[in-house]
Amino acid sequence: MTGIDTTASVNEAALPEGERQKTTKQEIYRELRHRICLLDYQPGSRLNERELAAEFGVSRTPLRTALQRLEYDGLIISQHGNGTEVTSIDLSSIRDIYIVRMRLMDAMAESSPLPVTDDVLSEIEDLENETRNLLEGKDKRTFAEIIIRLHGILHSLSSNGPLRDFNDILFFQSARFWFLLLEKMNFRQQVEDLLDEMRMIKRSLELRDVRLVATVHKSHLAMVLSRLDAMDRSPQPA
Numbered sequence: 001m002t003g004i005d006t007t008a009s010v011n012e013a014a015l016p017e018g019e020r021q022k023t024t025k026q027e028i029y030r031e032l033r034h035r036i037c038l039l040d041y042q043p044g045s046r047l048n049e050r051e052l053a054a055e056f057g058v059s060r061t062p063l064r065t066a067l068q069r070l071e072y073d074g075l076i077i078s079q080h081g082n083g084t085e086v087t088s089i090d091l092s093s094i095r096d097i098y099i100v101r102m103r104l105m106d107a108m109a110e111s112s113p114l115p116v117t118d119d120v121l122s123e124i125e126d127l128e129n130e131t132r133n134l135l136e137g138k139d140k141r142t143f144a145e146i147i148i149r150l151h152g153i154l155h156s157l158s159s160n161g162p163l164r165d166f167n168d169i170l171f172f173q174s175a176r177f178w179f180l181l182l183e184k185m186n187f188r189q190q191v192e193d194l195l196d197e198m199r200m201i202k203r204s205l206e207l208r209d210v211r212l213v214a215t216v217h218k219s220h221l222a223m224v225l226s227r228l229d230a231m232d233r234s235p236q237p238a
Contacts, residue, residue, distance in 0.1 A: 023056040029066035036075050036086055037176045038144055043088040073169045089177045091232055097174040098225045104167045105218035111160040113210035121205055128198045134191045144179045157210045
């Protein structure tokens with residue numbers, strides 16, 4: 001299932017060209033990024049431009065603009081004669097990214113925050129409830145989607161444009177690798193850790209204290225980094 005309703009393109013096929021609703025370059029970019037992050041497109045898999053252009057109901061030009069942004073983000077690589085491929089990432093790279101993301105939370109704490117609205121408080125409460133429901137199951141995809149939505153909330157709290165853009169790129173580079181590692185981890189423990197973070201973030205948002213939100217999230221990133229280090233130190237099977 002994708003985040004864009006592509007059935008509209010089919011239903012509108014009979015309409016005159018000027019009356020069709022086209023998928024924008026931004027929508028294509030975000031949808032493909034979402035699929036890469038959720039591992040619908042695994043590292044090393046190839047993207048077919050012709051098939052994607054047909055799916056989104058656009059020409060190659062807007063599609064290639066979206067692909068160029070994904071390549072800039074480090075999520076795909078395009079090589080003449082070899083097509084477009086989803087990039088891979090290793091444990092060493094992911095560790096470096098988490099260190100930088102922690103530093104960005106320091107910068108977020110020092111930046112001028114945007115107002116914490118009632119909608120933001122309502123969304124974090126909804127996320128907390130959805131996360132709590134995961135304690136009774138093992139829905140890794142829903143867990144991953146909750147992480148992405150939480151990132152969106154945090155992303156909306158800072159007025160620092162360059163910080164937001166850089167943090168956005170690093171989040172999607174690292175999140176897909178983290179989701180891949182879920183198979184090797186205690187899923188319930190990950191859910192409980194996320195619930196702890198959300199409770200603290202919600203309390204911080206209720207106080208309208210974005211600086212405290214950044215500090216809470218930095219602590220959670222540090223915990224993830226510790227788990228990555230522990231995995232790196234664990235003996236590998238012969």
